[in-house]
Amino acid sequence: MKLLICADVRLGAACTENLGADLSHKWQAARTGKLSGLADKAIQEHAAYIVLLGRIFGQERVSESIIDDLFGAVREAGKIQAFAVLAEGEYDRITYRNDIPENLHLICAQKEDSYADGNLAIRIHGQDVEIRVADRTPIQIVKSEGRFKISGLGEERAIPFFEPLGFEDAAEHSFGYELLDWGQDARGRLEVKESQTYAYRSIEIKILPEDGRKEILRKINTAVSGMDFDTMLRVTIAGRLAFGRMLNGDELKAHLQNKIFFAEVYDNTIMDIDEEAFEHDISLRSEFVRLALRDDFLSESERNWIICHGWNALNGEEVSAE
DSSP states (O other), X not given: OEEEEEEOOOTTSXXXXXXXXXXXXXXXXXXXXXXXXXXXXXXXXXXXXXXXESOSSOSSOOOHHHHHHHHHHHHHTTTOEEEEEEOHHHHHHXXXXXXXXXXXXXXXXXXXXXXXXXSEEEEEETTEEEEEETXXXXXXXXXXXXXXXXXXXXXXXXXOBSSOSSHHHHHHOOBEEEEEEOTTOSSOEEEEEEOOSSEEXXXXXXXXXXXXHHHHHHHHHHHHTTOOSSEEEEEEXXXXXXXXXXXXXXXXXXXXXXXXXXXXXXEOOEEOOXXXXXXXXXXXXHHHHHHHHHOTTXXXXXXHHHHHHHHHHHTTOOOEEO
């Protein structure tokens, strides 16, 4: 008897904090495809059951199409019985539908709910879930510190999240699902299966004051060459930028998104300023620069922006963006 289990599918949630509207539809399609893939894996592993814990949707407002996709993926699983143990809000969000698949069983985590057939029994005790297969030793699932932990198999293990939601999340946890196989073992055997559509990468690109737009793009192209398109990429631009110039983050992001599924760009550059050259200059322009340099409440990027725009405005010029 095999059971596939994972936590926090979060179908409707954005994968990163800054996912733009132009990519949200594509990302949603990818997540729905991943859920269908999870059902396919259950079929390939000859699993009899799928158990989904935690957040199915991951956001308050969920379109009907997302629910339709969930139902479609469950129906594709055929004879495999799927269980979703949901918090009350998501439970109420989905149970009003009159087209719930026959092989999808919705269980509210806030109620003394249960399910039983000839092989499997699931019971809710407070916030804890108990699963028993036939007359085998039951397992317990407890939510602790934001993770679902499973015990009763000889050691306590955390159940993997379905997919990371951001770069820090991806760095701290493993993702995929777990396969419980009772076989001849009365206690059951647990096997972790890593399964992640997108790789999360963070890179730093260092630039020099003499680097212009073409050189910066060349360095970016070199850094991402060989990366799979299915990558979530965070790029930090560091180093020194020529005085009076700024990075065009939107342009760099658009350039990267032709090569990578999702990219975000952070500007950590420092403006190349010869402070001694302004120290004894009594002109308005120099006084403006000195005031900006002395303001400890400004971040480096804010200081760069103010100096660039102010200096060029005082000189009757436009800001040059790289």
